[in-house]
Structure formats: C-alpha cells, structure tokens
Amino acid sequence: MEATVGLANLVNALADQAEAHAGWIMPGYTHLQRAQPVTLGHHLLAHAEPLRRDATRFRHAYDAADEMPLGSGALAASTLPLERDVLARELGFDRLTKNSIDAVSDRDFALDLAYACTVAAIHLSRFGEDVVLWATTEFGFVKLADEIATGSSLMPQKRNPDVAELLRGRSGRAVGSFVALATTLKGLPLAYDRDLQEDKPPLFATVDNMFDCLEAAALLVEHLEFDRERLEAAAGDVGLVATDVAEELVRRGTPFRNAHDQVGRQVRDGSFTAPWDAKASVAKRDLPGGPHPRRVAARARAIRREAADLLLWGEGHPPPLPR
Numbered sequence: 001m002e003a004t005v006g007l008a009n010l011v012n013a014l015a016d017q018a019e020a021h022a023g024w025i026m027p028g029y030t031h032l033q034r035a036q037p038v039t040l041g042h043h044l045l046a047h048a049e050p051l052r053r054d055a056t057r058f059r060h061a062y063d064a065a066d067e068m069p070l071g072s073g074a075l076a077a078s079t080l081p082l083e084r085d086v087l088a089r090e091l092g093f094d095r096l097t098k099n100s101i102d103a104v105s106d107r108d109f110a111l112d113l114a115y116a117c118t119v120a121a122i123h124l125s126r127f128g129e130d131v132v133l134w135a136t137t138e139f140g141f142v143k144l145a146d147e148i149a150t151g152s153s154l155m156p157q158k159r160n161p162d163v164a165e166l167l168r169g170r171s172g173r174a175v176g177s178f179v180a181l182a183t184t185l186k187g188l189p190l191a192y193d194r195d196l197q198e199d200k201p202p203l204f205a206t207v208d209n210m211f212d213c214l215e216a217a218a219l220l221v222e223h224l225e226f227d228r229e230r231l232e233a234a235a236g237d238v239g240l241v242a243t244d245v246a247e248e249l250v251r252r253g254t255p256f257r258n259a260h261d262q263v264g265r266q267v268r269d270g271s272f273t274a275p276w277d278a279k280a281s282v283a284k285r286d287l288p289g290g291p292h293p294r295r296v297a298a299r300a301r302a303i304r305r306e307a308a309d310l311l312l313w314g315e316g317h318p319p320p321l322p323r
Contacts, residue, residue: 038282066093241277
C-alpha cells in the first residue's frame with residue numbers, strides 16, 4: 001500500500017535525523033514556553049511515533065476493504081448458484097461480506113481510509129508547524145535549505161518555510177474530505193442510495209493529497225539543517241532545570257508541594273541557581289522513552305527496523321487498481 005510505504009520512508013528518515021542528533025541539547029516546550037531540557041533527537045522521534053501509528057491505521061483500512069461484496073446483488077443476494085468463496089479467492093479477497101444489505105450500503109472501509117489520511121495529515125501539520133517555528137529568527141533552530149524554502153516577492157532578505165507551511169495547509173483538505181464523506185453517510189437508510197456515489201470524490205481527493213503530503217514531508221526531513229549553537233544557547237536557560245532541583249528536594253525527603261513552592265519562589269525572586277546544567281539534566285533522564293542520548297539512539301534504531309517491516313508489508317501488497 002503506497003501510503004504505508006511513504007510513511008515507512010518518512011519514519012525512517014526521521015529516525016536517521018534523530019540518531020544523528022541524539023545528543024544535541026535543546027529546550028522542551030509546553031504552552032510554547034521553555035519547560036525542561038530534552039534532546040533534538042528525542043523531539044524528532046516524537047514526530048516519528050505518531051506516523052508509526054498512522055501506518056497501523058492504513059493497514060487497518062486495507063484489512064477493512066478486504067471483504068468481497070460480489071454476489072450481494074442490489075440488496076438481496078442472488079437466485080443464481082454463485083460460488084462466492086471461489087470468486088473471492090480468484091479476485092484476491094480474504095473474506096466474504098456476511099450480509100447482502102450491509103454489503104451494498106457499507107462504506108466503513110472508505111471512512112477508515114479517509115480517517116487514516118486525516119489523522120496522518122494532522123500529524124504532518126504539527127511537524128510542519130514545529131519547523132515553521134524553529135525557522136523563525138526568534139528561535140533560529142533550523143537553517144532553511146533552498147530545497148524547502150523560497151524568497152519573498154517583495155522583501156529580499158526573506159527565506160520562507162514554504163514546504164512546512166504547505167504541510168500545515170494541506171491538512172485542511174484531509175479534514176474537509178473526511179467531513180464530506182461522513183456527512184454523506186450519516187443519514188442514509190439501508191440499503192443502497194444514490195448518495196453513495198458521492199463517496200468517491202472526497203476519498204480519491206484525500207488519498208491523492210496524502211501522497212503529496214508524504215512526498216513534501218520527506219523532502220522537508222531530508223533537507224533539515226539545525227543550528228547547534230542556537231539550540232544549546234536556548235537550553236542554557238537556568239529555569240529549565242527548576243524541576244530537577246524540586247525533584248532533588250523530594251529525593252531528600254521534602255514533600256513535592258513544598259519543594260515546588262520553594263523552587264518557585266526562588267525563580268520568581270531571581271535567586272534561583274542549580275548545581276547542574278541542561279546537559280547534566282538530560283543525562284539523568286535515562287528511562288525508557290526518555291531523552292537520554294543512549295535511549296534516543298536505541299529507539300531510532302528500533303524505529304528503523306519497524307519501518308523496514310512496514311516497507312516489506314507495503315511492497316508485498318498489490319497496488320490499487322487504476323481509476
């Protein structure tokens with residue numbers, strides 16, 4: 001399945017970038033404010049993980065469509081002695097539909113595929129948004145290569161993150177197609193209704209849009225270049241390790257509520273200091289799923305193995321029939 005192959009390639013590219021930057025320190029954010037230290041590799045893998053889940057949704061959609069409705073007739077099957085199981089094997093279906101009325105009216109398989117495209121587009125949009133933010137002068141974490149940026153038609157100094165912005169914008173098409181399809185189906189009585197011919201335009205549109213987005217995202221990941229000095233400078237904010245200091249107080253027996261209050265007062269009074277920096281903080285976060293460089297590198301390698309399995313699955317299935 002082409003979408004699964006595209007996702008596998010994208011996940012693999014993100015894993016490559018993550019392993020290459022497994023030890024690069026940067027701020028992690030909540031509410032778009034500096035929160036705690038992480039690594040760039042850890043942040044990149046945070047975008048790979050939902051794309052892995054998206055691949056599972058596409059595989060589910062493929063499985064949902066693997067039921068043969070042939071033999072259902074208009075709604076009441078047929079009086080002819082059809083050997084449906086033989087036809088299913090010849091046509092490559094794994095299962096037969098179980099109810100002829102449901103078979104002619106069911107479009108769940110189309111909804112599953114449209115939903116998979118929508119969620120994947122949302123995830124790609126969030127990745128694009130991070131790149132847009134990182135490319136701003138205010139952040140300066142990403143240097144925009146010519147392949148993923150354009151200049152301004154008016155302002156000579158501008159380099160705009162067009163590919164990342166288009167990933168954001170294209171998510172609207174996916175959401176719109178899903179809503180169009182769901183709205184068409186929501187009020188239909190069983191069995192067949194002419195409305196059902198309207199399933200194809202939104203479904204074809206969202207699949208084509210998905211292929212475009214995956215291609216654009218792969219280009220974006222390939223040409224990402226990061227500014228290590230800017231990342232480390234931002235991670236030098238001493239406030240990033242405030243939670244570490246509170247946790248150290250807890251380790252020594254102070255209730256967390258009191259530790260939180262004590263450190264918070266120091267930060268507000270401008271008297272907060274810490275005996276370690278962001279790099280030392282990350283080094284202490286050596287838990288499964290954490291940002292320690294060793295954990296990031298190991299997870300990146302595991303994700304590449306999973307991506308290889310996805311490629312084998314995707315390439316082992318027949319391509320969709322031409323429209």
